[in-house]
Amino acid sequence: MIDAAGLRVMKAISEEGSFTAAALALGYSQPAISQMVRRLEQRTGTVLVERVGRAVRLTEAGQVLARHAGPVLSALDAAEEEVAAIAGLRSGRVRLMAFPSSSATLVPKALALVKKEYPDIQVSFSEAEPPESLAALRAGECDLAVAFAYEGTDIGRGEEDMDLFVTTSLLDDEVRLAVPREHPLATQDSVHLDQLKGDDWIAGCPRCRGHLLQLTADAGFTPHVAYETEDYVAVMGLVAEGLGVSLIPDLILGTAHHKDVVALPIVPSSRRHIVAVTTPDLQRVPAVKATIDALVQSATQRPRSLVTV
Amino acid sequence: MIDAAGLRVMKAISEEGSFTAAALALGYSQPAISQMVRRLEQRTGTVLVERVGRAVRLTEAGQVLARHAGPVLSALDAAEEEVAAIAGLRSGRVRLMAFPSSSATLVPKALALVKKEYPDIQVSFSEAEPPESLAALRAGECDLAVAFAYEGTDIGRGEEDMDLFVTTSLLDDEVRLAVPREHPLATQDSVHLDQLKGDDWIAGCPRCRGHLLQLTADAGFTPHVAYETEDYVAVMGLVAEGLGVSLIPDLILGTAHHKDVVALPIVPSSRRHIVAVTTPDLQRVPAVKATIDALVQSATQRPRSLVTV
DNA sequence: CATACGGATAACTTCTTGTTATAGTCTGGC
DNA sequence: GCCAGACTATAACAAGAAGTTATCCGTATG
Numbered sequence: 001m002i003d004a005a006g007l008r009v010m011k012a013i014s015e016e017g018s019f020t021a022a023a024l025a026l027g028y029s030q031p032a033i034s035q036m037v038r039r040l041e042q043r044t045g046t047v048l049v050e051r052v053g054r055a056v057r058l059t060e061a062g063q064v065l066a067r068h069a070g071p072v073l074s075a076l077d078a079a080e081e082e083v084a085a086i087a088g089l090r091s092g093r094v095r096l097m098a099f100p101s102s103s104a105t106l107v108p109k110a111l112a113l114v115k116k117e118y119p120d121i122q123v124s125f126s127e128a129e130p131p132e133s134l135a136a137l138r139a140g141e142c143d144l145a146v147a148f149a150y151e152g153t154d155i156g157r158g159e160e161d162m163d164l165f166v167t168t169s170l171l172d173d174e175v176r177l178a179v180p181r182e183h184p185l186a187t188q189d190s191v192h193l194d195q196l197k198g199d200d201w202i203a204g205c206p207r208c209r210g211h212l213l214q215l216t217a218d219a220g221f222t223p224h225v226a227y228e229t230e231d232y233v234a235v236m237g238l239v240a241e242g243l244g245v246s247l248i249p250d251l252i253l254g255t256a257h258h259k260d261v262v263a264l265p266i267v268p269s270s271r272r273h274i275v276a277v278t279t280p281d282l283q284r285v286p287a288v289k290a291t292i293d294a295l296v297q298s299a300t301q302r303p304r305s306l307v308t309v
Numbered sequence: 310m311i312d313a314a315g316l317r318v319m320k321a322i323s324e325e326g327s328f329t330a331a332a333l334a335l336g337y338s339q340p341a342i343s344q345m346v347r348r349l350e351q352r353t354g355t356v357l358v359e360r361v362g363r364a365v366r367l368t369e370a371g372q373v374l375a376r377h378a379g380p381v382l383s384a385l386d387a388a389e390e391e392v393a394a395i396a397g398l399r400s401g402r403v404r405l406m407a408f409p410s411s412s413a414t415l416v417p418k419a420l421a422l423v424k425k426e427y428p429d430i431q432v433s434f435s436e437a438e439p440p441e442s443l444a445a446l447r448a449g450e451c452d453l454a455v456a457f458a459y460e461g462t463d464i465g466r467g468e469e470d471m472d473l474f475v476t477t478s479l480l481d482d483e484v485r486l487a488v489p490r491e492h493p494l495a496t497q498d499s500v501h502l503d504q505l506k507g508d509d510w511i512a513g514c515p516r517c518r519g520h521l522l523q524l525t526a527d528a529g530f531t532p533h534v535a536y537e538t539e540d541y542v543a544v545m546g547l548v549a550e551g552l553g554v555s556l557i558p559d560l561i562l563g564t565a566h567h568k569d570v571v572a573l574p575i576v577p578s579s580r581r582h583i584v585a586v587t588t589p590d591l592q593r594v595p596a597v598k599a600t601i602d603a604l605v606q607s608a609t610q611r612p613r614s615l616v617t618v
Numbered sequence: 619c620a621t622a623c624g625g626a627t628a629a630c631t632t633c634t635t636g637t638t639a640t641a642g643t644c645t646g647g648c
Numbered sequence: 649g650c651c652a653g654a655c656t657a658t659a660a661c662a663a664g665a666a667g668t669t670a671t672c673c674g675t676a677t678g
Contacts, residue, residue, distance in 0.1 A: 001389055002385055002388060002389050002392075003312060003313050003314070003385075004312050004313050004385075005312070007385075007388070044389075044392045044393070044396060045396050046392055046395060046396040046594070046595070047590050047591070047593045047594050049590070050449065050588060050590040050591060051590055052447065052449065052473070052588060052590075053473070057449045059590070059591070059594055060395060060401060060402055060594070060596075061391075061392045061395045061396065061594075064388065064391045064392055064395065065388055065392060068384060068385075068387065068388035068391070071384055072313075072381055072384045072385060072388070075377060075380055075381045075384065076311055076312075076313075076316075076377075076381060078377065079311060079316070079373065079374055079377035079381070080310055080311050080353075082370075082373045082377070083311075083353045083355055083370045083373055083374060084353070086355060086369060086370045086373065087353060087354050087355040087370065092369060093369055138361065140359065140361065140366045164361070164362070279359060279361060281356050281358070281359040281360055281361075281368070282356070282359060282368070284356045285355070285356050285368055285369070285370075286355070287369075
């Protein structure tokens with residue numbers, strides 16, 4: 001019934017002392033104010049201004065409205081400013097989820113970039129494997145996920161409807177074979193997986209394991225999985241001790257490097273595609289967009305792995 | 310830019326969880342909500358809701374708006390309620406000014422009536438002679454004046470532009486002649502003023518004195534004014550002691566009666582017209598209107614003076 | 619007493635805000 | 649796996665709100 005515009009007008013009349021001055025102050029024409037007041041008086045069923053001679057004076061009811069105008073208008077302004085801050089990247093929160101091996105360099109670098117560029121954007125971060133992060137994204141518990149897909153497979157394992165999401169390519173991560181320095185193949189430039197059908201294997205997360213089984217199946221054998229761990233540092237340790245070999249993504253070699261482990265390119269090569277995933281709506285949120293941009297930048301600036309091809 | 314309606318919609322979406330439910334809650338159609346949100350998003354330049362599957366979820370910016378909605382809307386409601394209270398006579402203030410002799414019975418009775426009928430209406434009251442009360446009315450320092458005019462004269466002494474005001478007749482007050490009980494004319498049913506050209510006179514307020522001079526001039530003489538006082542009790546005392554005679558309005562005889570004073574009708578009779586005066590705008594203010602009504606009622610219910618014709 | 623200032627009104631335009639009808643899309647049950 | 653139900657988006661349209669300009673009228677002021 002009563003709206004903010006009405007209050008603004010009453011306040012202006014109260015402060016300026018005349019319709020004309022109020023109109024000037026608000027950038028309206030004088031009749032606009034006159035009609036506005038009349039409408040308000042009709043709606044409230046009360047006299048709001050006293051027309052005395054050529055001056056106007058607020059009645060008690062009019063004063064009530066003018067008095068309430070301040071708080072209401074400043075609350076509206078506050079809301080507007082808060083939203084504008086979010087729109088203008090002066091504020092905002094991004095809940096990011098990324099799979100573990102991305103959190104070594106890719107994500108921290110991106111977070112640093114965001115913080116440098118937009119100090120007031122809060123990016124919270126938690127680790128999660130792609131299936132979980134996508135579920136969180138779908139459930140509204142996260143705004144942005146860093147996920148990966150092995151070549152030829154879908155990110156969401158096919159179960160998730162990926163058409164709900166939008167993805168931004170970050171980088172292609174080559175999958176290598178980690179062998180101990182003393183391994184017979186360690187000196188080769190590259191290996192075929194069928195050269196390792198007799199070795200013990202170390203498997204990682206469920207999807208990595210799935211990928212391993214896929215590649216070895218393509219190579220014509222089933223690997224003997226001797227150890228399982230999702231911790232790449234542990235994998236490197238196991239490999240270094242000669243307890244097995246493992247597929248290992250190029251990406252983590254920068255941080256989980258081990259002097260007694262050699263990471264060989266495999267033939268045929270296999271890659272995993274690392275992407276930022278979000279929803280079409282959230283991608284238009286400035287803070288989310290800025291974080292994606294930072295991830296892209298972080299991915300392109302990232303030095304290639306220490307063990308280059 | 311952002312208005313209360315927008316906030317209300319965002320709040321409803323937040324609470325109801327869907328556009329349709331929000332529309333139902335607010336009594337709108339579903340497309341109305343959909344369009345409202347789109348408009349808000351255009352204006353703020355930000356995504357406010359996340360359309361995920363068949364559900365919607367507020368983004369951070371959307372939550373900001375929904376969060377601000379509560380305070381703003383309740384402040385608006387409070388303003389509306391306050392105005393409604395004034396319109397509905399559950400609240401309100403009337404600043405009343407009345408001339409001294411009216412404050413004896415007419416005004417107190419009216420105030421009591423208002424208080425009984427509308428306990429929450431605050432009627433403040435101060436005494437003032439008509440010229441001052443009308444000036445106060447014009448200056449916005451008072452809402453309602455009880456004034457009087459002698460027959461054949463204007464209320465505002467002619468200087469004031471009475472067309473700015475509206476008047477409501479309260480009662481006709483007959484002007485009598487107060488003489489001591491021992492006065493030679495005290496036993497007559499009525500007197501001509503020229504029978505008193507030799508007496509000493511007591512004059513009251515400036516306007517009363519003007520009236521006295523007018524009446525005596527009409528009767529063909531100039532009175533010898535021996536005393537002046539605006540206090541009718543003093544007038545009665547002076548008359549009772551035989552120090553002079555005085556014109557005295559019927560109205561005050563109810564309170565300032567004196568056993569040694571006789572109030573005689575005069576011929577030709579003279580009356581003063583007692584009216585409630587306010588501005589056209591203020592007359593439409595419920596509390597003012599109620600007070601005027603109470604004054605009218607008080608005037609009609611008032612017992613005629615103790616000394617009836 | 620004339621002029622300028624301020625408010626009310628009329629007529630008109632435009633924008634906002636709502637409606638209904640309808641299409642598209644996701645979810646969940648059979 | 650498909651179909652029904654539920655929800656949102658869009659189009660087309662109607663009504664009303666709100667603003668403009670032009671003009672009139674009253675009042676104060678020199």
